[in-house]
Amino acid sequence: xxxxxxxxxxxxxxxxxxxxxxxxxxxxxxxxxxxxxxxxxxxxxxxxxxxxxxxxxxxxxxxxxxxxxxxxxxxxxxxxxxxxxxxxxxxxxxxxxxxxxxxxxxxxxxxxxxxxxxxxxxxxxxxxxxxxxxxxxxxxxxxxxxxxxxxxxxxxxxxxxxxxxxxxxxxxxxxxxxxxxxxxxxxxxxxxxxxxxxxxxxxxxxxxxxxxxxxxxxxxxxxxxxxxxxxxxxxxxxxxxxxxxxxxxxxxxxxxxxxxxxxxxxxxxxxxxxxxxxxxxxxxxxxxxxxxxxxxxxxxxxxxxxxxxxxxxxxxxxxxxxxxxxxxxxxxxxxxxxxxxxxxxxxxxxxxxxxxxxxxxxxxxx
Ligand SMILES: Cc1cc2nc3c(=O)[nH]c(=O)nc-3n(C[C@H](O)[C@H](O)[C@H](O)COP(=O)(O)O)c2cc1C
Numbered sequence: 450x451x452x453x454x455x456x457x458x459x460x461x462x463x464x465x466x467x468x469x470x471x472x473x474x475x476x477x478x479x480x481x482x483x484x485x486x487x488x489x490x491x492x493x494x495x496x497x498x499x500x501x502x503x504x505x506x507x508x509x510x511x512x513x514x515x516x517x518x519x520x521x522x523x524x525x526x527x528x529x530x531x532x533x534x535x536x537x538x539x540x541x542x543x544x545x546x547x548x549x550x551x552x553x554x555x556x557x558x559x560x561x562x563x564x565x566x567x568x569x570x571x572x573x574x575x576x577x578x579x580x581x582x583x584x585x586x587x588x589x590x591x592x593x594x595x596x597x598x599x600x601x602x603x604x605x606x607x608x609x610x611x612x613x614x615x616x617x618x619x620x621x622x623x624x625x626x627x628x629x630x631x632x633x634x635x636x637x638x639x640x641x642x643x644x645x646x647x648x649x650x651x652x653x654x655x656x657x658x659x660x661x662x663x664x665x666x667x668x669x670x671x672x673x674x675x676x677x678x679x680x681x682x683x684x685x686x687x688x689x690x691x692x693x694x695x696x697x698x699x700x701x702x703x704x705x706x707x708x709x710x711x712x713x714x715x716x717x718x719x720x721x722x723x724x725x726x727x728x729x730x731x732x733x734x735x736x737x738x739x740x741x742x743x744x745x746x747x748x749x750x751x752x753x754x755x756x757x758x759x760x761x762x763x764x765x766x767x768x769x770x771x772x773x774x775x776x777x778x779x780x781x782x783x784x785x786x787x788x789x790x791x792x793x794x795x796x797x798x799x800x801x802x803x804x805x806x807x808x809x810x811x812x813x814x815x
Contacts, residue, residue: 453616454549458520460681465741466748470676473693477670477719478700481791482728485784490773497769498776499762503713503736504601504638504662506571509539510762511730511777515717515740516543516575516603519550519560530747532566534754541571543603547593548580557596564597573640574599578606579618581627587634594637601637603665604628607644613678613689629659638662645674645718647697650705663713664706665738668699670719672741701794707733708800723764730780773810784808
């Protein structure tokens with residue numbers, strides 16, 4: 450079993466690096482969000498403060514690298530490289546699904562390298578929600594947490610991937626109860642994340658009630674696991690191409706979740722620039738998370754990884770300057786305009802898109 454999991458992880462890395470496993474016809478929706486430029490920002494760019502806190506831990510900036518890998522030698526290097534970069538920048542990271550190492554102790558070091566290289570950064574352990582239905586309990590998730598001395602556990606939801614992959618597990622019955630049990634028993638906060646198809650308001654609501662401490666929407670617009678499985682598929686009846694862009698676009702999912710839950714929400718799925726990060730935070734995300742673009746630089750080295758992450762943070766700082774937001778609290782209050790497919794969807798679903806445009810942070814009376 451662990452061997453198959455290792456092969457699958459290697460396939461995922463190869464496909465995400467070599468092939469275009471990104472959403473094709475549907476975007477994350479960031480083009481529907483416009484921040485209102487301030488010709489009179491009335492702040493000093495040098496004094497902009499990007500720091501934040503998330504689940505009780507301080508971050509130098511509101512950015513994490515999303516869960517990707519572990520279980521293979523190549524994954525060890527990738528996790529080490531990302532860990533080194535996030536440690537230096539005061540960010541956080543998730544490791545990929547730890548099922549392989551929970552089942553085969555020899556693979557633990559492919560994940561634990563992250564803590565070795567990032568002694569103080571916020572690290573997120575990772576297990577599949579469907580694993581909780583299929584036998585994983587408190588003992589296994591504790592093992593995942595201890596393996597990397599994690600600050601939190603992410604439970605990932607991936608119905609599309611499981612349905613399309615040859616070795617997929619498709620019984621999700623009772624998954625919410627299992628997540629609630631783990632959230633109640635584990636001594637670390639549980640984050641629930643999707644894997645590229647988004648999380649609706651309805652699901653956010655029940656997850657929050659079940660005791661989950663944060664939601665990572667991982668919506669449509671970036672990496673598509675239907676696409677990944679399309680490249681891996683050998684089953685002519687289940688190639689998955691029609692599901693390439695299936696799900697809720699990231700920005701829509703983010704707005705549904707933030708308007709529903711009190712717990713912090715992470716924006717991910719096609720976040721590709723500091724502008725996307727700024728828009729996410731202005732839409733009340735607590736953090737943004739980026740995966741695939743970081744994989745591309747992580748295979749090159751820690752310096753390249755640090756450079757790309759730093760570039761995103763510089764872009765974020767610039768946007769904050771242009772909208773006159775000196776810190777993240779102000780950024781969460783700047784006016785923005787929601788339009789296009791995002792407005793259409795949200796209006797039909799009964800969410801508010803107008804009040805964002807009526808916010809004001811003007812320091813001067815006009
Ligand atoms: C190569 C690769 C492997 C991934 N493996 C996992 C995983 O094991 N567990 C998980 O929760 N998410 C996994 N993801 C999903 C990401 O955490 C993220 O939700 C998704 O890629 C969307 O972000 P992006 O568009 O920035 O890539 C993986 C993504 C990539 C690119």
